[in-house]
Amino acid sequence: MNFADADFLAWSCAHPDGVADQFHQRLDNGTELQLWDSGVLVAEPAQAGDKQVVISCAVHGNETAPIELLRDMVADVRSGKLQLAHRTLFLIANPASINAGRRFVEENMNRLFSGEHSNAPGMINPERERAAKLEQYVQQFYSAAEADEKTRLHYDLHTAIRDSAHEKFAVYPFLHGKPYSKEQLSFLRDCGVTTILLNQEPTTTFSYFSSAHCQAHAFTVELGKVKPFGENDMRRFADADRSLRRLLSESAPQWSAFDSDKHQIYEVARTINRTQQDFRLHFADDVANFTPFQQGELLATDGDIEYRVEQPQERIIFPNAKVAIGQRALLTVVEIPAQRLQLV
Ligand SMILES: [Zn+2]
Missing domain, CATH: 3.40.630.10 (Zn peptidases)
Structure with a gap:
């Protein structure tokens, strides 16, 4: 076209x-x-x-x-x-x-x-x-x-x-x-x-x-x-x-x-913002959205701050180490049962 x-x-x-x-x-x-x-x-x-x-x-x-x-x-x-x-x-x-x-x-x-x-x-x-x-x-x-x-x-x-x-x-x-x-x-x-x-x-x-x-x-x-x-x-x-x-x-x-x-429902576990010039993601650039990581794995470092997986399984989404300082560089999400939702 x-x-x-x-x-x-x-x-x-x-x-x-x-x-x-x-x-x-x-x-x-x-x-x-x-x-x-x-x-x-x-x-x-x-x-x-x-x-x-x-x-x-x-x-x-x-x-x-x-x-x-x-x-x-x-x-x-x-x-x-x-x-x-x-x-x-x-x-x-x-x-x-x-x-x-x-x-x-x-x-x-x-x-x-x-x-x-x-x-x-x-x-x-x-x-x-x-x-x-x-x-x-x-x-x-x-x-x-x-x-x-x-x-x-x-x-x-x-x-x-x-x-x-x-x-x-x-x-x-x-x-x-x-x-x-x-x-x-x-x-x-x-x-x-x-x-x-x-x-x-x-x-x-x-x-x-x-x-x-x-x-x-x-x-x-x-x-x-x-x-x-x-x-x-x-x-x-x-x-x-x-x-x-x-x-x-x-x-x-x-x-x-x-x-x-029929639905897979996720909620945000954590929002990781870039606050420092020296911000790094500790996984490959081509890791897919919703890839699961195990508890304890290092996800990101923001200056001296380490972000590790806290829950038994968290999935990463929208990673972008190049965002402007102060912006979101990564979200982690966890799956929840759809039955837990308040629905109308
Ligand atoms: Zn878009």
């Missing part, structure tokens, strides 16, 4: 000719398309159902498979092949980083939500500006007239830098004591995502923002491994693609019956 497809650029990427300025279109099937900004496309069917769905990609600009999924969905909406049943916000979160072919231009955008973009007065960069705008767009989308009764959903699609013992997994943001949703877990399972990582504290991710500040069912969904454009095996994303399309196009989609045995 050719990412520099003019039609796609017209709604997705900041373009030197200003193509993405304004865009409003009414399709033959009655669906209204409105472009609010580069990569911010609202699609509203004539008879909108009881959900409001946000699907986002490219919070990290080099995570191409979700961008391709979204591109094809939007193309099919525009051609009439995908008839929407619900009001939908399609988001290309960080077009500038796509154009640069990088994970981000200056700063990891998924550490900048819930106001974190403004934590340093006077500090401005493309990610901070964009994260602030994305928060406004999502709030504006959800708070449209007469929409208060509707179910708010947000799936923020990613692919991971490294291999994973669980190829697909979703991060369930901290719910502040609210119960977890069986329907959402079943939907994710139908997307091929049966591994769930529960966050136990507020974070600065996009999905936590939608969950905590917009009362949406929101998830960071990791669908596989990062590849360059055109090198993704889209068959590996077929379940997610099919289920997302069903979600958008069916007025009351039915997902597989909830079965706690």
